[in-house]
Amino acid sequence: xxxxxxxxxxxxxxxxxxxxxxxxxxxxxxxxxxxxxxxxxxxxxxxxxxxxxxxxxxxxxxxxxxxxxxxxxxxxxxxxxxxxxxxxxxxxxxxxxxxxxxxxxxxxxxxxxxxxxxxxxxxxxxxxxxxxxxxxxxxxxxxxxxxxxxxxxxxxxxxxxxxxxxxxxxxxxxxxxxxxxxxxxxxxxxxxxxxxxxxxxxxxxxxxxxxxxxxxxxxxxxxx
Amino acid sequence: xxxxxxxxxxxxxxxxxxxxxxxxxxxxxxxxxxxxxxxxxxxxxxxxxxxxxxxxxxxxxxxxxxxxxxxxxxxxxxxxxxxxxxxxxxxxxxxxxxxxxxxxxxxxxxxxxxxxxxxxxxxxxxxxxxxxxxxxxxxxxxxxxxxxxxxxxxxxxxxxxxxxxxxxxxxxxxxxxxxxxxxxxxxxxxxxxxxxxxxxxxxxxxxxxxxxxxxxxxxxxxxxxxxxxxxxxxxxxxxxxxxxxxxxxxxxxxxxxxxxxxxxxxxxxxxxxxxxxxxxxxxxxxxxxxxxxxxxxxxxxxxxxxxxxxxxxxxxxxxxxxxxxxxxxxxxxxxxxxxxxxxxxxxxxxxxxxxxxxxxxxxxxxxxxxxxxxxxxxxxxxxxxxxxxxxxxxxxxxxxxxxxxxx
Numbered sequence: 079x080x081x082x083x084x085x086x087x088x089x090x091x092x093x094x095x096x097x098x099x100x101x102x103x104x105x106x107x108x109x110x111x112x113x114x115x116x117x118x119x120x121x122x123x124x125x126x127x128x129x130x131x132x133x134x135x136x137x138x139x140x141x142x143x144x145x146x147x148x149x150x151x152x153x154x155x156x157x158x159x160x161x162x163x164x165x166x167x168x169x170x171x172x173x174x175x176x177x178x179x180x181x182x183x184x185x186x187x188x189x190x191x192x193x194x195x196x197x198x199x200x201x202x203x204x205x206x207x208x209x210x211x212x213x214x215x216x217x218x219x220x221x222x223x224x225x226x227x228x229x230x231x232x233x234x235x236x237x238x239x240x241x242x243x244x245x246x247x248x249x250x251x252x253x254x255x256x257x258x259x260x261x262x263x264x265x266x267x268x269x270x271x272x273x274x275x276x277x278x279x280x281x282x283x284x285x286x287x288x289x290x291x292x293x294x295x296x297x298x299x300x301x302x
Numbered sequence: 303x304x305x306x307x308x309x310x311x312x313x314x315x316x317x318x319x320x321x322x323x324x325x326x327x328x329x330x331x332x333x334x335x336x337x338x339x340x341x342x343x344x345x346x347x348x349x350x351x352x353x354x355x356x357x358x359x360x361x362x363x364x365x366x367x368x369x370x371x372x373x374x375x376x377x378x379x380x381x382x383x384x385x386x387x388x389x390x391x392x393x394x395x396x397x398x399x400x401x402x403x404x405x406x407x408x409x410x411x412x413x414x415x416x417x418x419x420x421x422x423x424x425x426x427x428x429x430x431x432x433x434x435x436x437x438x439x440x441x442x443x444x445x446x447x448x449x450x451x452x453x454x455x456x457x458x459x460x461x462x463x464x465x466x467x468x469x470x471x472x473x474x475x476x477x478x479x480x481x482x483x484x485x486x487x488x489x490x491x492x493x494x495x496x497x498x499x500x501x502x503x504x505x506x507x508x509x510x511x512x513x514x515x516x517x518x519x520x521x522x523x524x525x526x527x528x529x530x531x532x533x534x535x536x537x538x539x540x541x542x543x544x545x546x547x548x549x550x551x552x553x554x555x556x557x558x559x560x561x562x563x564x565x566x567x568x569x570x571x572x573x574x575x576x577x578x579x580x581x582x583x584x585x586x587x588x589x590x591x592x593x594x595x596x597x598x599x600x601x602x603x604x605x606x607x608x609x610x611x612x613x614x615x616x617x618x619x620x621x622x623x624x625x626x627x628x629x630x631x632x633x634x635x636x637x638x639x640x641x642x643x644x645x646x647x648x649x650x651x652x653x654x655x656x657x658x659x660x661x662x663x664x665x666x667x668x669x670x671x672x673x674x675x676x677x678x679x680x681x682x683x684x685x686x687x688x689x690x691x692x693x694x695x696x697x698x699x700x701x702x703x704x705x706x707x708x709x
Contacts, residue, residue, distance in 0.1 A: 092320060096694040099476035099483040120705045135677045136643055150631070150641045197649065199448075199632055203473030205485060208698050212323060212709045232316035 081220040081299060084261040088224060088253075090216040090231050093209060093238035095128055100204040106193040107157055110144065110202055111183040117204050119172040124207040126166040126175060131237050134281045142166060144179065144202075151200040152193070157186050167241045170249040211238075221262060221299070225292045233281040240284065254288065267295050303354050304493045306686075312492040313686040321686060324693045325359035327709050331696070333363040334415035338378065338424035340367045344488065344615070345421050345444060348688070351491050355689055366411055368425040374403035378424045381458070385423065387449030397457055404428060413437075417696050420465075429464045438699040441465040444488070446612050446633060447475050466699045471613045472634040482702075484695055487637060489688035490618050490679070495591035497622055500599055508596035514552065514582065519602035521658055522552045524594055524620070527567040527585070530610045531555075532630070532651075537574045537581060539607070539655035544580065547662045554584045554597055598623050603661045603668065607654050608632055618683040621645065621675030626668040628657045638683065644674040 100121045104110040114122070125143035133140050140146055141162040149158035160182050169175040187193060196202070216231060218224035239253040248256070252272060259268035270291050279287060310318050333356055337345050349365050356363035370378070377396035384391050404427040413431050420426055421442045432439050441462055447455065447470070459479070462468055467482045476483050490497050500508075509516060521540065525531040533553050540551040553571055555564075568585055575581040586593055598604060604620040604627045611633030618638050620627045629635045631647040639645035646657045661668040681687070701707045 092323070094320070094324070094690065094694060096691060096698055097485040099470070099473050099485060101476065101478070101483075118705070132682060133640065133678075135681065136640070136674060140640065140643065146640065150636070150647065199474065200636075201474070203476065205473055206705065208694070208705050208707065210694060210697065210707045210709055212327075214323060230316065230319075232314075232320055234320070235316075 081222055081296075082262065083219050084257070086257075086261045088218045088257045088261070090214045090218075090227060090235050091238055092212050092214055092232055092235040093242060094212060094234060095124075095207040095209045097124055097128070097205045097207055100206045102204040104196075104202040104204075106195045107148065107152065107154065107183055107187060108193050110147075111180065111187065113202075113204050114144075114176060114179050114183065118206060119176075120206040120209070121204050122172050122176055122179075123209070124205045127242065128207050130166060130241070131234065131281075134233070134237075137280060139280075147196075147202045151196040151202070154194055157183075160186060167244055171245060221264070221292060221296055224257075225289060225296060228285065228289055228292070233285070236281055236285050264295065267291060304351070306355060306358055308493060309684070309686050312680065313684050317686050317690070321359065321690055321693065324690065324697070324709075325361060328693060328696055329360045331361055331417065332415040333361050333417045333419065333696075334413065335363065335365045335419045335421065336368060336411070336425045336428060337365075337421035338368045338370070347491075347494075348488070348685075349421075351494075351685060352689060352692075355685075359689075359693075364415065368403075368407050368411075368428075370403040370407075370424070371399075373399040374424075381423050381454050382445065384451035384454035385445045385447055385458075387451065389451060391451050391453040392457075401427065404430065417699070419692075423458055426458055427461045429461050432464060438696070439465045440467055440469060440695065440699065442469045442486075443475070444471065444612070445475075446472070447477055450477070466702060467695070469695065472637060474633070482698075484698070486688065486691040486695065487634065487683060488613050488615055489683050489685045490615060490622060491685045492622065496595050497619060498595070500592075500596055505596045505599050508593055509600050512584065512586075512593060512597070514584070514597070514600070515550070516600060518548055518550045518580070519662060520552050520597075520600055521549050521603045521605065521662070522554065522597060522601040523605040523607065524554050524598065524616050525606065525608070526555045527553075527564045527571060529563075529567055530608060532607045532609050533567065533571045533583075534574050535609075535651045536605055536607050536654065537571065539651045539658060540581065542651075542655045543659045547659055549602070549658075549662055550580045550582065552582045552584065552597065552601070554586060554594070556586065556588045556590075594619075595623075598625060601625060602665075603628065603658060605654065605658075606630065606635065607648065607651075608635065611635055614638070615683075617645070618679045621672070622679045622683075624669075624672040624676045626661045626671040627675060628654055628661065638678070639675070640678070643671070644678045645671055 102113045104113050129143045145158045145161035148154045164178050216227040218227050243253040244250050255268040255272040258264040274287055306318050335349055339346050353363045353365045377399045380392040380396055408431055416437050418439045429439055463480050467484050469484045469486050471487055523536050571583045575583050598620050604625045606617050606629040608630040613634035617629050617635055627645040639647055641647045648654045
């Protein structure tokens with residue numbers, strides 16, 4: 079059965095990144111806080127978003143580089159726990175994420191004004207990301223094409239369209255749900271995909287979850 | 303020779319497709335790699351694999367080896383040690399021999415490729431020529447510069463700052479420089495003899511040949527006999543748990559014939575092992591890649607209890623085989639292991655002993671660490687990721703100064 083064509087086709091992009099030394103390092107939480115306050119957005123992106131991409135295959139997923147360092151190098155479980163609770167993709171901008179990290183560290187340092195120092199060689203080295211946005215050859219004109227192409231694209235592409243999309247206007251919305259709703263009129267499917275919790279899945283499992291939802295909808299459309 | 307298609311089984315079809323997509327943006331650009339040795343060492347090993355893959359991606363690539371006499375190699379050996387922190391530095395004659403060899407090579411080398419990729423300090427001063435050329439120059443440093451001797455580094459630094467970017471393996475190796483310092487970790491090749499799949503029968507046959515019994519779980523450290531790999535600390539850690547576990551320790555390293563200190567450390571390890579039949583100390587020729595592969599696959603737990611380390615790629619090699627790894631939290635090792643998630647990081651002999659016992663007694667937990675470790679390596683430390691980072695590096699060199707590049 080022929081499916082309705084989208085008002086505008088969906089082009090899959092992919093997000094790749096290269097890291098570089100930012101030239102700032104920290105030996106304790108106070109220096110980490112000072113660093114977080116001043117480094118460019120591309121640095122915070124590396125230790126939060128890029129970190130999630132790198133380690134998303136672990137379940138439960140580790141939260142960010144800062145929390146991991148607080149535990150492994152400083153043996154500060156409390157700081158690690160509090161930093162882990164900061165939910166990277168719930169923040170609409172890197173600026174808001176920076177504020178959240180700063181607030182947790184400032185509060186923690188009020189209670190523990192003399193922070194532990196990392197052993198030599200285990201200091202935190204800030205890194206920045208150079209991000210590349212690359213269009214793939216994959217373009218979907220209807221829901222079936224979308225389903226077939228989503229199977230082919232990389233997890234880096236999925237990350238871009240599901241997680242990073244939330245940092246772009248319209249804020250907090252993933253690209254897939256936006257396309258389903260705006261260009262296909264598939265409001266219910268858009269809503270179901272928007273409510274998938276990206277944190278309870280590896281990226282592969284998240285992809286499988288979206289594929290299943292789209293396949294179910296295709297089944298409904300086929301049955302008329 | 304392996305082609306990109308061969309890597310799909312390991313890295314995934316999407317990762318290989320991404321390489322092709324990226325390379326389209328660089329199609330036709332020429333690339334020249336220059337290092338100082340055609341055989342032996344990690345750089346030659348990687349270039350042997352990578353150059354044909356760049357060609358397959360339609361980036362015509364060449365690889366030249368810098369030539370030099372005895373004096374040049376003696377000087378660069380001193381440079382190498384000094385950059386690693388040896389305080390003896392180099393003499394004025396060493397610097398002169400280095401300059402002379404550089405000028406001699408400049409007469410014969412065609413350096414007009416679109417990207418000139420220079421590996422390590424030996425050919426670094428070839429950048430003198432770049433003023434006459436309109437191409438991009440990149441310097442790949444495989445050495446941990448964090449304790450570099452100021453004399454040798456002070457001599458090399460003005461050359462390094464003439465490059466478009468320098469590439470280092472770990473953020474801890476970064477220096478104060480006027481050029482960007484890109485972070486590109488090294489990689490392992492899943493198709494090489496050291497890492498390719500082996501079946502159980504093949505593994506058993508190789509271990510029989512090496513006279514390594516398999517009647518007890520093996521705890522293994524693979525590394526050259528060097529004090530910085532702490533082989534004696536490993537033996538002490540193992541001895542402290544021998545009463546509570548049934549296992550055999552194996553220390554295996556390259557032949558120590560050409561390294562007087564290595565031979566000494568090897569003898570010390572043999573002495574420390576004494577007549578204990580559960581502690582084996584084995585020296586193998588440097589070409590024993592298949593043997594090392596089989597030993598790693600036959601092991602229950604793998605150690606890399608380094609006190610100081612460059613990147614420590616043996617950790618990725620062990621993780622790739624799905625093994626639980628206990629390693630010192632030094633150099634590039636924390637990039638490869640997330641503590642208690644994809645391996646274990648330790649800081650002491652006691653820590654190594656504690657975790658050896660834990661992993662031997664909790665095989666399910668050990669298996670989970672190994673599985674996570676293999677997946678981490680699959681995503682981050684295979685040759686395909688290395689190739690992708692280099693393609694991104696070339697693209698960033700063409701768009702210098704920008705943190706967001708639309709292709």
